[in-house]
Amino acid sequence: MRLPLRDTAAVAAGVLAPFAAALVLAPLRTSVTHTNLALLLVVVVVAVSASGNRFAGALAALSAAAWFDFFDTEPYQSFHIQDRADIETALLLLAVGLIVSQLAAHGRTMKRVAVTDATHLERLHATTRLARSGTSSSDDVVRQVRQELIEVLELRACRFEYGTLVGRPPRLEPDGTVQVDGWVWDLERQGWPEGETELRALVHGRYQGRFLLTPEPGSVPPSLEARLVAADLAAQAAEALDDDGVGARPMS
Template structure:
């Protein structure tokens, strides 16, 4: 599975940023205490963790401790530490960097979750409003189809009305994906090949299905997004059920 661009950039920064900062601090090696130099490197670790993820933050902490040892402890240009106080500072830099990086990464995740949840809630409210304002259920189905493309980062999506045919991979109401009777491991395997079925069911009555084509190489969306997609499909089914007429082919 392709690594997201942001995570790839964070991993590169985790390796390079501590090295470059430690190198840039060489002229200040005799003017600053080792404690202050270590604190400056901790700032770099926090910045990397905020940009990337926990792994990038941990890698940055290890990199910062290593380059602090290499450039700023005697013997210089060596990963050997002669002085006990310098050894303690390097160890503390590593430990503090690891702890702070995990906290920074967690804060980033929590912030992203809050923004995502707010976006999902707004999307559902908008769908409810459209269901009330749209006279044609076909038009509402088209709007839901467009929402699914954006929400799940799909390459394409179409709506089929009629009886179920074939056994394509199916997005289930609990957000999992079923393939040939088995639950597909989305996190490990990514999207299955081909179109993925999302059934539009309201009050136990089948109204049709959205046939979704994920973008090539795209990572599956989080569970919350998949559950919102299921809810949107249910609202489309409710609109069709209320109108008592099939949706046109999309």
């Protein structure tokens, strides 16, 4: 499975940014204390961690410690350190870099989770408002849910079948798991199954139809939270169809 472009760039920055910074700082090694040079490299580690992920941050900390040793400690252009104080500084650089990289990545993760939660909540509220507006048909609700599913699951396409159960495609369950031939599919490790995956629209145990999901080839699977939101959206569509009594007719 391919890494997202952002994560790939972050990993590359984790390797290259400390190297570039240490190279730029090398002319200052005789006029600036080694401790201050190490602190400047910590800033680079934090910058990578804040815009990347935990792995990129840890990689940046390791890279910073290595290039600090290579460029800023005697003997220069060597990964050998003679002075005990420089050894301690290099080890502290590594330890502090690892700690701050994880803290920065954690903060970025928490921010992303908060924004994602708010977005998911708004999707559910918007669909509820549409269903209860009194001016929209069940078809309107189904169309909106289709669009929301494409966005929340990052799909290439999504279509809806009214009241039919033809074939046995992979199925996204209400608990967020994916079933293939009665077995739980390891979505995180294996990615989406081949072909379309169905998400049934059920309300009070009554089947109203199903959404057929087509993921982008090679895409990263959505989080469990996103899949649970998708199941809730499908349930809202099912409730609208049940209220109208039109679950078994083809979509116009």
